């Protein structure tokens with residue numbers, strides 16, 4: 001948990017009582033979780049200056065109220081409340097707790113109606129735990145862009161949690177995908193299905209004369225003012 005905002009050293013191990021599920025809740029024994037860019041930003045209040053006060057109001061003004069970070073998990077259901085009908089003890093699940101957090105723990109209770117689903121058996125706990133934060137964010141923004149089959153999309157930050165999910169989901173929708181990442185990740189982004197890759201350490205996509213139907217900026221380094229000539 002963490003009791004103050006700051007660098008990774010504010011995190012420490014602690015003992016906490018095991019939670020008990022309410023009637024509509026499941027108790028999950030967590031087997032895997034992730035450290036996302038979102039966790040790091042919340043821990044350090046690393047947001048644009050104007051948003052910091054708003055974030056403090058939400059998370060706790062002088063210190064965090066929710067002391068356990070972690071937005072996604074995979075694990076096994078240990079017990080269920082008496083009104084739960086979708087899951088049973090022993091089910092393996094993965095889940096997204098989002099801003100409610102609490103996944104850097106051994107146990108977490110969630111309502112059966114929250115973002116929790118059965119884990120496909122062919123995914124490891126680690127693979128499943130890493131799906132939902134990037135996946136839900138990418139899908140949300142691709143839907144807002146109303147992506148269609150045959151369209152061209154450039155994904156800035158295609159090797160990150162959000163960008164790699166965006167690359168795979170955009171391919172699923174039938175788009176022609178160009179992924180932007182660093183040299184070391186070019187082959188991996190291609191293995192996700194990207195049709196073209198651009199190394200941002202060697203080439204500025206805004207200067208190569210190519211145009212795209214959609215530019216998906218998962219980094220923040222390609223705002224509209226910089227990217228509009230490539231649209």
Ligand SMILES: NC(=O)c1ccc[n+]([C@@H]2O[C@H](COP(=O)([O-])OP(=O)(O)OC[C@H]3O[C@@H](n4cnc5c(N)ncnc54)[C@H](OP(=O)(O)O)[C@@H]3O)[C@@H](O)[C@H]2O)c1
Nearest residue numbers: 037038137157158159160161162163181182185200218219
């Ligand atoms: N609004 C929301 O709902 C929401 C939700 C989730 C995330 N976010 C935000 O979205 C951002 C990305 O999150 P994430 O979890 O995907 O982060 P991440 O996993 O750390 O990935 C960062 C990506 O940025 C790339 N990158 C770094 N510098 C770059 C540059 N100059 N040009 C192009 N790409 C560059 C990295 O490429 P290499 O590793 O190859 O260098 C990597 O692909 C974060 O700021 C996060 O807070 C917002």
